[in-house]
Amino acid sequence: MRDLLIATTNQGKLREFAELLPREGYRVRAGSDVLSPVPVIVEDGVTFADNARKKAQAIARETMCLTLADDSGLEVDALGGAPGVYSARFAGEGANDAANRTELISRLRALGTEQLRFSARFRCALCLFDPLASDDRRILEVDGVCEGSVVLDERGAGGFGYDALFVPNGHDKTFGELSSEVKHALSHRGRALSLIVASLAARAGTP
C-alpha cells in the first residue's frame, strides 16, 4: 500500500480529497501527517498550474512520497478574472475565507451596477508528482473548470472559501447550499480529480 500525500494545509480541500480519492492501493495522508513543520511554499506562479507543480514537486522531493497538489481559485469576469491565483489572499496576506468573501462582495458592489449576479468560474489545477517513477511518468497535470455566477449575498454554510457566493450553471443554489455529492459531481476539483483517479487506478497495479 503506497502513501498518497496531499500537499495542502487547506482543511476544505483536504476534506474534499478524503471524500473523493480511492482507498484501494493508497493510504491518503495530509502533508502534516508526514512533515513537521510543513514547509511553506511560496505561491508566486502566474498560473494555477505553475503553483500546483511547485507545491507537488517540493513536497514529493522532501518526502519521496507520491504527492498530489491543488491550486485553485475563482475568476470573476467583471473583475478581469480576479481574484484568480490570489483567491486565498484576496483580502490580504493571511486573510480567512470570510474576509475574502467580504472583499469580493465589496469590489463587486463598487462597480456600481444594478447587477445581482456576475459571471464567474472556479478553476482547479492538479499536479500528481511521483518521485519514484521514470521521467516520462513522473508528472501528471490536469485541470477542471466549473462555470457559474457569483451572487452578492452569502447563502449556505456548506463547503469552504467562496462556496456561499457561487451558483454553478444549471442550479439556483450556491455550493454552500448544495450537498457535497452535488458539488463533487459539478465542481472544478471533482472534474480534475476524476482524471487523476483514473491514473491512480492504473498505477495501483504497478510496483
Ligand code: IMP
Ligand atoms: P490555494 O490554496 O492558493 O489554491 O487557494 C485556493 C483558494 O481558492 C481557497 O482558499 C478558496 O478561497 C478558493 N477556492 C478554491 N477552491 C474552492 C472551492 O471548491 N470552493 C470555494 N472556494 C474555493
